[in-house]
Amino acid sequence: MPEADLAAVAAEASAAGHTFGATSDPGQVASIIRVNQETLFDDLRHDAVHAEIMEWLRFSEREAVDRGDGLSAATMLIPGRILRFAMGHRGLWEAPVIGALIRAVYLRTMRGVTQVAWWSGPFATPADYVAAGRLFLKAWIHLTERGVSLHPFGTVITNPRSHARFVDLVDADESGGRMAWMLVRLGYAKEPPLAHRRPLEEMLA
Ligand SMILES: Cc1cc2nc3c(=O)[nH]c(=O)nc-3n(C[C@H](O)[C@H](O)[C@H](O)COP(=O)(O)O)c2cc1C
Numbered sequence: 001m002p003e004a005d006l007a008a009v010a011a012e013a014s015a016a017g018h019t020f021g022a023t024s025d026p027g028q029v030a031s032i033i034r035v036n037q038e039t040l041f042d043d044l045r046h047d048a049v050h051a052e053i054m055e056w057l058r059f060s061e062r063e064a065v066d067r068g069d070g071l072s073a074a075t076m077l078i079p080g081r082i083l084r085f086a087m088g089h090r091g092l093w094e095a096p097v098i099g100a101l102i103r104a105v106y107l108r109t110m111r112g113v114t115q116v117a118w119w120s121g122p123f124a125t126p127a128d129y130v131a132a133g134r135l136f137l138k139a140w141i142h143l144t145e146r147g148v149s150l151h152p153f154g155t156v157i158t159n160p161r162s163h164a165r166f167v168d169l170v171d172a173d174e175s176g177g178r179m180a181w182m183l184v185r186l187g188y189a190k191e192p193p194l195a196h197r198r199p200l201e202e203m204l205a
Helices: 003-015 026-043 047-056 061-067 080-088 090-094 096-108 126-145 154-158 160-170 200-204
Strands: 019-023 116-122 149-152 178-187
Touching: 003 019, 003 116, 003 126, 026 096, 026 116, 026 154, 026 160, 026 178, 047 080, 080 090, 080 096, 090 096, 116 126, 126 149, 126 178, 154 160, 154 178, 160 178
Parallel strands: none
Antiparallel strands: 019 116, 116 178, 149 178
16 A cells, blocks of 8 residues: 555544554565464354354345345355355364365455554543544545555454464554554455445434
C-alpha cells in the first residue's frame, strides 16, 4: 500500500491515542499467515467453538441468500462441499495426507498476501473497546474508499497462544493497559465476494 494511505490511517490512530503498525517484510508476513491458519485449526479443536461455528456456516449460496447472515463458503473462497466435509471430519485434520490437503485448501485463500497491519492502544474497559471499534471502522471505510481490501484476523487476537506469538513477531507495545487489539491482511485484490446480509431495517426491528 502507498505510504500516504498507511500514514493517514496511522495519523487517525494516533489522534485517538492508538498506534497503527504495518509490515510487508515477507518473512514476517508469512509467519503471521501461518499463525492465523494454526489459530483457526486450533480453535476448531474445541467442541464448543466448533458447534457454534457450525451454526453460522452457510455451505451453499442458496442457504446464504435465504438466511442473510453467517459465514458463507463463497465468501471464504472455499467450495461448500469441501468446507462441509472438512468441518464434519475434524479427526482427519491431523491425518498425514488429507490433513495437509485441508490445510493447503485454506492456505490457498491466503495466496498473494504481501502486507499485514495491526492496531494497539488502550483496551482495558468497555469504553475502550467501543472507542477501538469506532477507530477500526473509520480506518476500514477510509481504506475501502481508496480501493484497499482488508480482512481481519480476529481469532489471532483472541486465542491467547496465537496472541503471544503475534505480539512477539511484530514487537507490539502492550504495556500499561494497552493491547494489540486488531490484526488484518490488506492490499489490492479482486473485489471480495459479497456476504449476503439482512437489510438494516430488519436488524434494528
Ligand atoms: C471484529 C472482527 C473480527 C473478525 N475476525 C475474523 C477472523 O478471525 N477470521 C476471519 O476469517 N474473518 C474475520 N473477520 C472478517 C469477517 O469474516 C468478514 O470478512 C468481514 O467482516 C466482512 O464481511 P461481513 O459483511 O460479513 O462483515 C472479522 C471481522 C470483524 C469485524
